[in-house]
Amino acid sequence: MEQLKFEYPSAKRHVTKKAHVGVVGSGDMEVLMQPTETGSAYVSIQTSVNGFSSSWKAVMDRFFSKYDGAVRIDINDAGATPGSVMLRLEQAVEVIES
């Protein structure tokens, strides 16, 4: 098990909604996305697949290069691919920004 944390201080745009997407099946993940209480975005990941922290950072960096919402993101992961991770994040954003 690994706990990974990332911060995105430039993601400061106030949001009001929250979203939950996904089921923690094998090769899948779930994400909670909600307004942060710290003023800027941060991410907490709990994953059962160790050794991919740079891959996670790359996905999160790419996500926050396009998204500036001040969100708290929590993830439970059982081996989702970077593509699946991005898809889940985008599904969550759709709810937040709807």
Add this chain to the structure above:
Amino acid sequence: MSIQVGLRGKAWFEALTGKNSPMAGDPDSVLTADVKIGEDTARFLCVVPNPQARFPCARRGEVGLEEAYTLAARVNEVIEQNTSADKQPISARPIIAIVDVKSQAYGRREETAAIFLACATAAEAYASARMKGHPVITLVVGQAISGGFLTHGYQANRILAFDDSDVVIHAMHKEAAARITLRTVAELDRLGHEIAPLSYDVRDYAKLGLLHKLLHVEDPDKPARATVAQVQKELIDAVADARAGSTDLGNRLTSNAARETRKASVAARAHIEEQWMKA
């Protein structure tokens, strides 16, 4: 294992009741007897091996179709006798399950004939008796595994178990669990010592807060008279304790051990209640 599963149950049923046979019309795998303990006449029930059982997969002490429906019938009988009293209802008499069961019966006939329903009827009988005020006491003298235990014993007000290495309470046999979780038996043992709910050791089971008492008895395979008398006294005390408590399973959350090991259960329940009241 020093003794075949089910034989210790048989030995203790006989030691506590002086009897060793099924009631008229019942299969040889279910022993039932009405015997005085203290001021009460308790009904004792035990599932034992029956090599001549009609169902081939239920010959070694498993709880199968016949066993489950027989238990249900004999427990319901106690409830019916109590409620059909002409004048005052008789004081709801104790029901004592002596448990040494390998598991539920694993067979095609069993699935075809809906063993899930059979087991449900027995569990319902025990639970109904409990809810109607009968003290239901379970004494685990050997194994209490999975569906067998859910059917025969787990609906009790109070569960007692011997502090003995042949007493195993668990969701799945070690060998089968090792196969399914792709671990070795040695790894399971190690894991069990670190994570209490996974342990095959009854002393770790006791930490979960579900047991009323862990009983230290001399030579549980061949109990001496003094040992039997000791256990009888514990049963009488458990009956009194059950009578003084509620008819639900709440003591499994409020025991000292449960407060330690079942914090997540307590928290989850508290949160559900808090939000229920606001919803």
Add this chain to the structure above:
Amino acid sequence: MSYPTVIPEFVLRQSFIELDARARAQSLMDPGSWRELVGPFDRIESPWLPEQGIAPQFDDGCVVLKGAIAGKAAVVIALEGGFQAGSMGEVSGAKMAAALDLATRDSQNGKTTVAVLLLETGGVRLQEANLGLNAIAEVMASILALRQHAPVITVIAGTVGCFGGMALAAGLSSYIVMTPEARLGLNGPEVIEQESGIEEFDSSDRALIWAINGGEQRVAMGVADELVLDDAQKIAAIVRSHVEAGLPAVHRSQQVDLYRERIRALDTSRQIDPLTLRETWGGKTTVSKTRKGVTR
């Protein structure tokens, strides 16, 4: 010339099986009537999974919705088959039992509250073993307590089905609704093959599995109440009708003498042909108090 557009029913049909537990539960409740209790944002997870290297789920695989069905107070409790095969752990079991107990309490205080259980589950979560097994015992006790006041309606839709200790919980229910894809049994075919040999049950024989445990068989032999196609609206309609019907006159799990006789009458010298049980057992069990003239 214009032609009217005809959309075939099977295109309009919303699959219930394709929905996750949360969406299934929502689809059964009166729109706008429900709130989720202890959902994923509360993060009440399993304390036992992370230390075994298994990713937990924020709701521990159990969804609790409190609201109304057909205008009557109801709680829907759904197990997520996609998480650890819907298995019962300490937390998911505690959520289910607590919700049932609160429905009982409300019912005792004059607000009769029905429970609907969506059981997509393999039984005990082996990674929580004894706490999972006890949780099932507690759920069974809670079902029986609520059943004194209000019906407990179980829906098994697939693809996981309802196996293990939770099949006993299904057996205690007031009504069981199944799809043809669903299965209900105490022991899965792999476990039987493992414990009793491949002659006893070849777990690769899919036709055999559904012939014994499948929804069509269970309903036809009278140990489940309704067979419904995988259609969310149809399933919701059947659940509503059971909520409206209320408690049955007698529960199936109370009919001990009937079933004891049926077991006595079986020829156990060979395997039992499931089809014969459709004839000898079929349609003679749960009768709703309010359903006149319909024997199920």
